[in-house]
Amino acid sequence: MDETKGRVKEAVGDLTNDPDKKREGQADRAGASVKEFAENAKDKVDDAVDKLKDKRD
Structure with a gap:
């Protein structure tokens, strides 16, 4: 979401x-x-x- 928002702002800045x-x-x-x-x-x-916990059990 933030990536898209950034691209839109960047495009608006260009335009x-x-x-x-x-x-x-x-x-x-x-x-x-x-x-x-x-x-x-x-x-x-x-x-x-999780892998370490599985090995311990």
Whole structure:
């Protein structure tokens, strides 16, 4: 969702020649990438913990 919002803001900035709006869109897209990376890392850690719990049982 944030990726799409960022792309829209960036496009609006391009169309309206508004560099602030374009930068805001780029920041939204970068934030979405960081958020996705963190969620993937959390999922991998959760999977590793589950595997360790299964081995212990």
